[in-house]
Amino acid sequence: MTKLNWGMIGGGKGSQIGPAHRMGAQADGNFVMAAGALDVDAERGRAFADTLGIASDRAYANWQDMLEGERTREDRVDLVTVATPNATHFEITKAFLEAGFNVLCEKPMTMTVEEGEEIVRVAEASGKICAVNYCYSAYPMVREMRHMVATGQIGKVRTIVANFSHGHHGDAGDADNPRVRWRYDPAMAGVSGQFADCGIHALHMASFIAGDEVRTLSADFASTISSRELEDDAMVNFRMEGGTVGRLWTSSVAIGRQHGFDIQVFGETGGLRWASEQPNQVFYTPVGGRTQIMEKGEGGLSDEAQRLSRVAIAHPEGFPLAVANIYVDLAAKIRGEAHGDFPVAADGLRSMAAVHQAVASAKADGAWVDARPPMFR
Template identity: 60%
Template sequence: MAKLNWGIIGGGEGSQIGLAHRMCSALDDKFQFRAGAMDVDPVKACEYGTRLGLEPDRAYGSWQDMLAAEKIREDRLDLVTIATPNSTHFEITKAFLENGFNVLCEKPMTMTLDEAKEIVALQAKTGQICAVNYGYSGYPMVRQMREMVRNGDLGAVRSFVAEFSHGFHADAADADNPRVRWRYDPKQAGVSAQFADCGIHALHLASFVLGQNPKKVSADFAACVPGRELEDDALVALRMDQGAVGRLWSSSIAIGRMHGLTLQVFGEKGGLRWAQEQPNQLYWNPINQSVQILERGQAGLSDASIDASRLTIGHAEGAPVAFANIYKSIAKDIEARKLGLSLDQNELGYPTAFDGMVSMAAIDAAAKSATAASAWTELDLN
């Protein structure tokens, strides 16, 4: 099948996430970079796009221009990635879905729960793909964890512990640093800072592996650096919809922690432990037995894990390859749809608009709980 046409909004020059998306979309040779509107400045957007090799008529000055032109092209885009500031995600995602485009949106999908519900309803109405870039679910050993849970290797899952903590916002001297300050400003960040920024990655990872979504939460938010209105440290207890209990810690003041994304899952028959900074190893401890270290790429792993691996055993792959697995799964779905086929979403494994809505519901519930002395608060998913 011919390469799929891909375009990006946002992710301009100097953007780390823009470079990541361009690399990851191209890794499996499924997508061809055909269009972009990559800067809020129209002149810079057009110039940067052409410098990256786009045809001049597809290097757009704004996302509105890109939508107007692409929707009437015979070779229109098969997928549009949205990598703009958080507050613009809803408007752009909605506009492209309404005009028949498949969308991959950076997280958070929206700024509010009501917006997220609207996107989920719109996605169901249009039938288009609406994916959210929870890229850590693309790691091969995370997919191995998921398959082991689904296969019953752990028995019924009883509990989990998830973390996503770092120390890069711990210095009070950064109070006026614009790259830091906006994250703790409710006018720009919404009702939550650290939990909404990093905590929901850990929460999605747990939901992805367990096959369970949070039902209610009890949250304790703390703004430890003076002057911050939103939390820089969050502790959240969770009750999941199929009975598992969870504990999640997310912090931006944990000096000495670098990336800090980890997941531990405990079942009736064993436990699993994985850390994003050592992604090739998965620790599996069957009950009453010694711990086993499963290595990415070794024989005997699940098909889902093997399919998500590119390099031979012993080599590090890392985040770009994990993120590329999201694109790989989306490409498989788009190609199937072009052939009139329907694939099982659970088998595809890319995060959807529903996952984005669950995250927004968790943020909303956790923020309410934190202001009510950590009272248990139900997620509103209706």
């Protein structure tokens, strides 16, 4: 089978998310890294591209050059990943979609709801893929939970409790460190700090597992380190279209919590629990019964969980392979082999609406607000 050509913007040397994309895209042999504008510093980006085996004429100084360079090539990239800081996602994603490229955009997809709606429209008009990297949804055991809910194994979902709370910005003495400070600066991060950074992963996960969307929410935001303009801790209560009650806590000052992403789903006949730090296990408790630990790779799991599991039972599979699962389904969709099961622009838009509405709610002392983007009301 011919490999697909893949390019990345951002994700340069030393970046946080770049390695997961490079490993994920290439893990299954579907994509070859053919082009990139990897760094805000052109020379550093080119030098890094060289170490990755990208040909020098496809190691671009910036995304605009990459767009022009790739546009006319016969072997143009089949997929472009946008792994730059948040404020650049909109213009890069829009430009590549309009030029007829498939795009995988990092979260948050845009900075505003209007931009999010624009991306949904542009993606639809282009007929191209616009995926958004809510990669936690591609862990095999998360797919198992979604399957269990969809097949009625825990009954109607009553309540979801989701957390994405870590303690890595909990040191007030380090708050001025430039790598930390920008995340709480509205000029750089937008209207929300921690909720837009981590909370939206948890909110997306709740919708993904429940097979339902968030309709209303009420938020309490706090800047527990007083020099911060944006929130470093948030509690968001929500209600889903089908009536499910949601509780979401996200924090960056929860000292002692490391990655801190976990979710519990409570249905009428059973409960489920999953944590990103032990992603190979789901805890399942049937009503009136004992808690069982379900392991990735064991017999009896859904086809979907088996499909996305690569190594034998008890061998850890981690974050890069969850990202790889997104790329597997992108490759299948690009090749026309399958419809592709990955988060799309509409999911990115829903997150942006939730972020902006949570900010409005927090400013109004937690008033309940419509969480949906105007386009979907």
